[in-house]
Amino acid sequence: MATTDKASTRDRLLDAAAELFYREGVSIGVEALCRTAGVSKRSMYQLFASKDEVLAASLERRLPAYEARLASGAQDAGTPRERILHVFERLEKASTEPAYQGCPYLAALVELKDPQHPASVVARVAKERLQGVFRERAAEGGARDPQLLARQLMLVFDGASARAGAGIETLDGLAVPTATALLDAAGMS
């Protein structure tokens, strides 16, 4: 069935796109992208209207895996406080990988300064979802102002991922204590 071939071509393209955009930045060319994906430009432009749409789709495709990685194991176990701190533990751990370049969604927003860009829209959704998770846990844990705490945690999360990705910080023993201080200040269990 033709659908199978088409889907696998699409998958190969989006996987290569996600990796290349992350490693080299959004300015990577269509030529290089298709070459490493093993997909012809013709096929790419049959599946997507433009390079921008490929970038947006590759970010969207990675979102479930990205969120699962931050949750990992213990999805529903532990107190709300533990579940929040777990995210920062995962961040600290991810940042030790040699290829770590920071959160790909924040990087996309910074590199594409245009908020209208289709990839920027996807990136904003990713960021809002994480903030929403923080807010829910904060509310469950009895934080004084769950929304404020969630915003504060996002500052730490994005600052940490950006600095680690830029190679100017090693989060070892930094992200978790910082988040802890904010949880305490918010009066969370």
Add this chain to the structure above:
Amino acid sequence: MATTDKASTRDRLLDAAAELFYREGVSIGVEALCRTAGVSKRSMYQLFASKDEVLAASLERRLPAYEARLASGAQDAGTPRERILHVFERLEKASTEPAYQGCPYLAALVELKDPQHPASVVARVAKERLQGVFRERAAEGGARDPQLLARQLMLVFDGASARAGAGIETLDGLAVPTATALLDAAGMS
């Protein structure tokens, strides 16, 4: 005197470069850069070896003004705590400007993923200097671990500037309370 002309050409070029790189990103072309600066490519390549050097020099040139902006007024007045919080007040204020795109040094590090890039070196210096200021104030204020507190404050600073620059956060009433919580947790006066 010829020196004057040369300096003004250089200044015009670096000023335009700083503004364009900040607004459009590091991928702005040499052609467009020289056009808006009113400088010929020939002159540019006599003053600098490459576009990369122009970028690095433009970041370096803006550093004193950038630091002065974060300090503003009250350079030596106030308690160490007040002086730290003052930086976050300035950040909150700067982020309200419509053209705000976040800290240009962090943006450069994120966009140029190469840590060897001459502009990345300058950007790292800028970040280290701010962290050094935080550390000194933290020590003066009797923080338990001045270096740890300085790193935590940098997380908040960079997270806040990146998110505000990306247009996904308005720092209003966020950056200062977050920094305050960390100062309190560090046991600082």
Add this chain to the structure above:
DNA sequence: GCGGGAGGAAACCGATCGGTATATCGCCTT
């Protein structure tokens, strides 16, 4: 076996990339 559609390779499009070379102009010095 044969027709047809999908997909790949590659040429091609105009534009722009970073960088260089040429030729001329204007100003300062002597």
Add this chain to the structure above:
DNA sequence: AAGGCGATATACCGATCGGTTTCCTCCCGC
């Protein structure tokens, strides 16, 4: 007034940009 230097404008270089098109091959159902 003459010379020289700094600056400009402009054309040019090969490469690459995002995107389109042509051609050809391979594989599928009939």
